[in-house]
Amino acid sequence: MNKPATGQDVIRLFESWVPKHLAMEGDKIGLHVGTLNKPVHKVMITLDVLENVVDEAIEKEIDLIIAHHPLIFKPLKKITPDDEKGRIVEKLIKHNITVYAAHTNLDIAEGGVNDLLMDQLGIEDREVLIEMGSEELVKVVVFVPETHQEEVREALGNAGAGHIGHYSHCTFQTEGQGTFKPLEGTNPFIGKQGELEKVDEVRMETIVPVSILSRVLKAMEESHPYEEVAYDLYPLKNEGKTYGLGRIGRLEQPISLKEFAEHAKQAFKVSGLRVTGDLTRQVQTIGVIGGDGNKFISQARRKGVDVLITGDLYYHTAHDALGMGLSVIDPGHHIEKVMKNGVQTYLSRQLSKNGYDTEVMVSEINTDPFQFL
Structure with a gap:
């Protein structure tokens, strides 16, 4: 149980x-x-x-x-x-x-509040609106006996290692020979205490975001047959996934601001919302910032956003948005x-x-x- x-x-x-x-x-x-x-x-x-x-x-x-x-x-x-x-x-x-x-960590996280709001709107083609940085990456190198390389590779991939773009379980391996001598008090998977052992091994390399490194290492150790796992960690200058506040996406076809506002009203199940701009104007690029997004209107417009959906819109911010050609839909903070x-x-x-x-x-x-x- x-x-x-x-x-x-x-x-x-x-x-x-x-x-x-x-x-x-x-x-x-x-x-x-x-x-x-x-x-x-x-x-x-x-x-x-x-x-x-x-x-x-x-x-x-x-x-x-x-x-x-x-x-x-x-x-x-x-x-x-x-x-x-x-x-x-x-x-x-x-x-x-x-x-x-x-x-804000739930706002920014992939699949978090802003992605959930985009899901409600049915917009799948999206990216980060306000970029704040990128994930730090490390390379994990682990030495595995040839007989267990598939188990370890699967465990690493399932824990989140080796994700590059839309590909998972990405690794590189080279063959070699490992040596070790089990000392007193050990319980070796291969070999005998006091005797030098030579084993055909695979050097397996993969890439891991620092944020999930502990989880990946735990999965690696649990799937590895050795009592003591030999592995190396190398910091990388490669940039991982970009993370930040809000999301930007495109509708498949442009529609009028009025039509899109009606769609947002239904999607978020609200009884009313506030809209700025010409309701007959055609819009296609949509930005979403859950909560209060007043201070991000200029960045949204520079990103080419036609309509920004956010809450708690201030009177003077609405005027500023109109002046720069950005429409804003305010369905309320509570859509979060x-x-x-x-x-x-x-x-x-x-x-x-x-x-x-x-x-x-x-x-x-x-x-x-x-x-x-």
């Missing part, structure tokens, strides 16, 4: 997708309340940690809440039941519920709720794959503060 994951297990699997180093400087990500050093039977995914969301978590006997928007963004001067924030923290601690936040199902799907799959009996559910509370009348 499978056992529940610990909080550390859950976050380790989660951060293999949305590592902390992707977050923008100063972002309040990570552990906010409670401990990860405990068994976690139930995880709940939410956009916001409000009091009614915490009440829902208490009712459902949740052990860990994973939120997109940080619970504590500004320092708390006091914790008292006289205000909502204080009551939230009090209830969380009283009921042993842990809160963890993944904010797409992350709830996205995170649930990913974590459920990973926990099951790793043999953990931990349930992942989404919060059913609507945390959008606005209503359209």
Whole structure:
């Protein structure tokens, strides 16, 4: 029978997708309340940690809440039941519920919030809108007996090594002979203690993003037959995948701004949205920045974006966008709720794959503060 994951297990699997180093400087990500050093039977995914969301978590006997928007963004001067924030923290601690936040790292990660929004729009041909850097890469070289090279290669590839463009399991190998002498206290796979052993081996090379290196090395060691695995790591100057905020993509055919706005309204299931620009104008290149994208309108226009979808659009920013020929659609900040199902799907799959009996559910509370009348 499978056992529940610990909080550390859950976050380790989660951060293999949305590592902390992707977050923008100063972002309040990570552990906010409670401990990860405990068994976690139930995880709940939410956009916001409000009091009614915490009440829902208490009712459902949740052990860990994973939120997109940080619970504590500004320092708390006091914790008292006289205000909502204080009551939230009090209830969380009283009921042993842990809160963890993944904010801009979830926005930036491949397959994260902005890709999920593009999925809702049905735009598949996309790239990063606001480039912020590229993945650091290393070359892993491991020496494997010829008899086990296929097992090790498969394990490396399945762990994420050897991905180049749209190709996976990319390796290069050369044949050679390895030597070793097992000393006292060893339990060698091949050879005898005190005797020099010569083995036909393969030098296997592959490329690995630093963000998943520990996972790849663990898979390599678990699949390798030797008691002590010989491997080398080489830093590379090759640039890995570009990462950054927002996404840019193209519709298959240009349509009017009005038609596209109606499509966005249906895709995001909102009762209304704000649009700037000539509704009869033909548009094709679409930019998306989940949350507040006001400060990125100039960069979006320089990238050739016809329409930028973002939330919390300011009055004067809308005028600036009009002046530079950029249309903006504001369906609200709350469309980031797409992350709830996205995170649930990913974590459920990973926990099951790793043999953990931990349930992942989404919060059913609507945390959008606005209503359209």
